Amino acid sequence: MIRSIFLFLDRTYVLQNSMLPSIWDMGLELFRTHIISDQKVQNKTIDGILLLIERERNGEAIDRSLLRSLLSMLSDLQIYQDSFEHRFLEETNLLYAAEGQRLMQEREVPEYLHHVNKRLEEEADRVITYLDQSTQKPLIATVEKQLLGEHLTTTLQKGLNHLLDENRIQDLSLLYQLFSRVRGGVQVLLQHWIEYIKAFGSTIVINPEKDKTMVQELLDFKDKVDHVIDVCFMKNEKFVNAMKEAFETFINKRPNKPAELIAKYVDSKLRTGNKEATDEELEKMLDKIMIIFRFIYGKDVFEAFYKKDLAKRLLVGKSASVDAEKSMLSKLKHECGAAFTSKLEGMFKDMELSKDIMVHFKQYMQNQNVPGNMELTVNILTMGYWPTYVPMEVHLPPEMVKLQEIFKTFYLGKHSGRKLQWQSTLGQCVLKAEFNEVEEQASTTERVFQDRQYQIDAAIVRIMKMRKTLSHNLLVSEVYNQLKFPVKPADLKKRIESLIDRDYMERDKENPNQYNYVA
Structure with a gap:
C-alpha cells in the first residue's frame, strides 16, 4: 500500500538518483530490520510454519496458500x-x-516401500507448491537417507526372498526404483540378488529327490529371473551378469548330474511320442536348454549321455523330427565347436548312407530266392562314431541268419576289404499278428449284456423291497430312473417274469397289473 501511495516518487525522483533504494527495497529492509529480525517474532513465525507442515504430514488439510x-x-x-x-x-x-x-x-516390506514412495511424492509436491526450489535437493536427500539408506540391508533381508518367491513384479519394480535413488542401493540389491539365486538354485540341484524335475525347474527358474531383470530391474547388465555367475556357481555344486539330466531331458523332448509342443515351441525350448547347458562344467558328461540317447533314437527310429535333431546339433556345434560334434555328425551320415544301401539291397533281394516273408533292414555304423557296446552272443533263428549272410555277401561284394561286425543287441524285431476281431467283439457284447441283466434284476428287487407293492407302470418308471443305460420294455418285462419265477416277487391275485414283494 505504501509503495502504491509513493508510486510517482518511486518512478521519478528515486529512479533519477541511483544512490537511493526503491520504495520496495527500503520497505523490505525496514521490515527485516525492525520486525522479522526480532528473535521472538522470527521464532514464532518459523514455529508456526513448521507446525503447519507437520500437521500436513500427519494427514491434516492446511492453508497452503x-x-x-x-x-x-x-x-x-x-x-x-x-x-x-x-x-x-x-x-x-x-x-x-x-x-x-x-x-x-511394524510393516511388511511391500507396504513399507509404498509408504516410502508416497512420502517422496508428498515432499516433491511441497517443493512445487510452497517451498523454495533450493530446498528440493536436500529435502529429498533427507527423506531418501532416513527411509531408505538407513534400512537397505534390513529391507532386503526381511522381504526380498518373499517378493521373488511370490513373483511380486510391481513391488520388485518399486524396490529397484527406490534403491536406485540411494547411493549404493543398487549394489546392495545386486549382492542379495546373487545370494537368492544361489540359494534357490541349490535347492533344485542338490536334492536327489528332485532329479526327475530338475531340468524343468531350472528352465522355469531361469525364465522367472529373466522376467524380473527385464521388467523390474530395467534390463540392468549388472544383474544379467550376476545371474549368470550365480547359475554357474550353484549348478556345478553337484558335479556331472545336471549334465546327465540335461541330456536325458533333451532326449525326452526329441523322442517320438512327444506331442507337448509344436516345432516352433520345441525350437524355443532347445534354445533355453542351451542357455542352461552353457553354465555346466561337465560338458563331456553331457556329450556321453547325449550320444548314447541319440544312438537309440536313430537306431530304433524314435526320433520325433530330423530337423529338430539337426537344429540341436547345430546349436551344440556353435556352442562347443566342430570337434565336440564331429562324431555326432558322423552318426547322422551313417544313417543316411544306410538308407541308400538298403535301397540297393532291396533291389538285390528281388533276384534272390528267399522263402518266407521276413524283411531285413541293416544300419551300417562306423565304429569310431558310435557309443561302445559290449558284444553279446545272440542266437537268431535260421531264417534271420540266412538273411544276414545274404546281406554280408551283398555288402562285401560292393565294399571289398571292409569287415562287418554284427551288433544284434542293438536291433529290434517287429512281429505282426492278426486277431479275429468279430469273435472278440461278440464276446465283449455278450459280457456287457449279461452285466446289464444283473443290474436290472438288482434295481427291480431294490425298488420292490422298499415299496412292497407297486403297479407295473410305476415299477417300470422307477427302474428307468435308476438305470444308467437304455432298456427295451420287452427286455424289462422278461426280467420281471424271471424274478417272479424265482419267487422274488409275485403278481397280485386280485389285480394282475400289480406286483407284491416276497420277503
Whole structure:
C-alpha cells in the first residue's frame, strides 16, 4: 500500500538518483530490520510454519496458500535459508528417522516401500507448491537417507526372498526404483540378488529327490529371473551378469548330474511320442536348454549321455523330427565347436548312407530266392562314431541268419576289404499278428449284456423291497430312473417274469397289473 501511495516518487525522483533504494527495497529492509529480525517474532513465525507442515504430514488439510506467502516473504527478505530451511531440514530428518525405524518393524516390506514412495511424492509436491526450489535437493536427500539408506540391508533381508518367491513384479519394480535413488542401493540389491539365486538354485540341484524335475525347474527358474531383470530391474547388465555367475556357481555344486539330466531331458523332448509342443515351441525350448547347458562344467558328461540317447533314437527310429535333431546339433556345434560334434555328425551320415544301401539291397533281394516273408533292414555304423557296446552272443533263428549272410555277401561284394561286425543287441524285431476281431467283439457284447441283466434284476428287487407293492407302470418308471443305460420294455418285462419265477416277487391275485414283494 505504501509503495502504491509513493508510486510517482518511486518512478521519478528515486529512479533519477541511483544512490537511493526503491520504495520496495527500503520497505523490505525496514521490515527485516525492525520486525522479522526480532528473535521472538522470527521464532514464532518459523514455529508456526513448521507446525503447519507437520500437521500436513500427519494427514491434516492446511492453508497452503498462506504457507506459500509466508515462505515467499522469507525468500524476498533473504532469510529463507538461515531462518527456515536449516530448521526445516533438521525437523524433517528427525521425523523420518523415527518413522523409518518404527515402520520398518511394524510393516511388511511391500507396504513399507509404498509408504516410502508416497512420502517422496508428498515432499516433491511441497517443493512445487510452497517451498523454495533450493530446498528440493536436500529435502529429498533427507527423506531418501532416513527411509531408505538407513534400512537397505534390513529391507532386503526381511522381504526380498518373499517378493521373488511370490513373483511380486510391481513391488520388485518399486524396490529397484527406490534403491536406485540411494547411493549404493543398487549394489546392495545386486549382492542379495546373487545370494537368492544361489540359494534357490541349490535347492533344485542338490536334492536327489528332485532329479526327475530338475531340468524343468531350472528352465522355469531361469525364465522367472529373466522376467524380473527385464521388467523390474530395467534390463540392468549388472544383474544379467550376476545371474549368470550365480547359475554357474550353484549348478556345478553337484558335479556331472545336471549334465546327465540335461541330456536325458533333451532326449525326452526329441523322442517320438512327444506331442507337448509344436516345432516352433520345441525350437524355443532347445534354445533355453542351451542357455542352461552353457553354465555346466561337465560338458563331456553331457556329450556321453547325449550320444548314447541319440544312438537309440536313430537306431530304433524314435526320433520325433530330423530337423529338430539337426537344429540341436547345430546349436551344440556353435556352442562347443566342430570337434565336440564331429562324431555326432558322423552318426547322422551313417544313417543316411544306410538308407541308400538298403535301397540297393532291396533291389538285390528281388533276384534272390528267399522263402518266407521276413524283411531285413541293416544300419551300417562306423565304429569310431558310435557309443561302445559290449558284444553279446545272440542266437537268431535260421531264417534271420540266412538273411544276414545274404546281406554280408551283398555288402562285401560292393565294399571289398571292409569287415562287418554284427551288433544284434542293438536291433529290434517287429512281429505282426492278426486277431479275429468279430469273435472278440461278440464276446465283449455278450459280457456287457449279461452285466446289464444283473443290474436290472438288482434295481427291480431294490425298488420292490422298499415299496412292497407297486403297479407295473410305476415299477417300470422307477427302474428307468435308476438305470444308467437304455432298456427295451420287452427286455424289462422278461426280467420281471424271471424274478417272479424265482419267487422274488409275485403278481397280485386280485389285480394282475400289480406286483407284491416276497420277503
